[in-house]
Amino acid sequence: MTCSRRDFLKEAAGTAAASALPLSAFVLLSPEEARAAVADSKARYAFLIDTNKCIGCGLCVKACKIENEVPYDAPVTRNWVERYIITKDGKVHIDSPMGGRDGFLDNNMYGEEIDPEDIAKTFFVPKGCNHCDNPPCVQVCPVGATYQTNEGVVLIDRDWCMGCAYCIMACPFGARFFHPVHKVADKCTFCYHRIKKGLLPACVQACAFGARRIANLKDLDDPATKVIMTERVAVLKDLYGTKPHAFYLGLDHDVR
């Protein structure tokens, strides 16, 4: 058998190209998994948050941290509650100590005591991931470790995230952080492990006042969906074009 230099180079290049394709890039899917991956889902989940009902107790934050194993005392959290105090002079005071986990027990904001007499209005705004329809975090992930399910839920593959923080930078809502234990990006999963079993997300279940609710936008009989369809709801930071799917009732223009 003869092998010219040209043939040798050709074969060598082919072998190199073939071996460069990692086997791990291929995954065998079961028929159910394949169908689930491409088929249109019967659900599109969204949050419905009624700021009028929130009393800033922080139970949703507590429940989320415990349910999703985010270290309790670490200064990062998948959801949080912000307190807004707008004084009569028009100044906006905002805080969220420990994400509002322990509630808001005094009028002290960054060392400044706010006299109740000076307050024009005050309210709480529960926040978290908006599970955007056009999520910038998914767009910028260089390795595809963060993705959107066909129910609209944005998730992170902990085994594939390399921890570059580009997604954290790209999120206009500050929903993402590095998990202190797993050392990868982390965020609200809509309690995907719970909603897939028909349970409520931990924060929704923990809220005694119905301030946090979950809606399936594809189910027109869903009571929360009906509210979103029929009442005046707003989203945060519409300007960025991310199409957020956390709908707010009673959102003030001062909310950041």
Added chain:
Amino acid sequence: MTDDMIVHGVEWTVKELFVYPNEFIYWAIQIVMYPFVTGLVAGAFVLSSLYHVFGQKDLKDIAQFSLVFSLALLPVAMVPLLLHLQQPLRGIEPLLTPHFTSAIAAFGIVITVYGLIVMAEIWFVYREYFVAQIQELKNQPGLLSFLRRSVYRVLTIGASDVSDAAIHADKKAATIMAAVGIPTACFLHGYAGFIFGSVKANALWMSPLMPVIFILSAVVSGIALCMLTYIVIKEWQAFWRRRGGSSLEAAEIKGAEMTIITKASKFLLAFLVVAIALELLDLIFRGYTAMKSWDILRSVMYGKDFINIFVLQYTLGNIVPVALLLLPGRTLRRTVLALVLILFGVFMMRWNVVIGGQAFSLSFSGYMHYELPIIPHDLATFKEGLFGALTVMALPFIIFWILNKFVPSLARDAEGS
């Protein structure tokens, strides 16, 4: 604080007023180093191309050196990214599963293509030298010359034809590589600017001018570092030769340097002026349009970061060196000072973009201050601290020292002509 609670960013972030709970300075010193080093790579290559493509003959000496130095800088461009990653062992993933809607996904591909172009150009420039070395080392005894000869044999990849036609073909190929390399180098760095410029969540970064500003300041910093390193090495050599007694040669070296330095300075100034103009345009535009973010941007630029931006970057890093280079009666020493200041200015520009972009909260209602970890007490504070940055800065010189053992970029007859 237990290990469980060490949240990335907490160690060097100080928050003021309302900042979202999850906001920290996630992109720290290594992400300042990344565009800085990438810029040096691109700039060094552009300087070498001025000779190879645009026929600036008097730049030949420094062009040769810049080309090899660019290769020495290239692998170092990846180091800050690896030091920054929370999962550095997964750093290969952008090549395995590139997600092409992400600007970072192209990094592996761009840097590989660029690396191949630089290596190919060096090969074409030095092939004749490699062949000559094989002949020269042929009859020399000793293991070391045998090893050196083996390395050169590998480096020629079997191409030992040194006929006039072959050498002519080499030169032509090197020119083509240099020409193809310029857009690639610009892409390599322009896209580093795109990584920042396309982050729509960040009011300071989001600007279509970002990639252009990055390319221009890259060329500025690359030329400045090459000139600086070139002067230092040449002066060092001249110093030792003078001590060795051959003063004639030393004088000759110095004479050759000044013309090269003057020429390179002109290119440096031209790029610097355009870079400053674009940066100012960006600043004025933001002030004039005064979008929602302008209130907080203004308080950062004109208040908290005033010294960093207007004193250190624009005055000390731009205006002073331009004056030093333009005022008559320039000496080598003054040029060196100007070059150091220019490098510092470009570094501060990177700092003010990366750290400055995280100096305010996404809520526009609070601030974050960055405290660079100096004395490391764990791996994170080393990697993302002063010593991590110094390690990155030292690497190109070590790599260059090794490369230069085999491709003597500082010898006058390197090209064999």
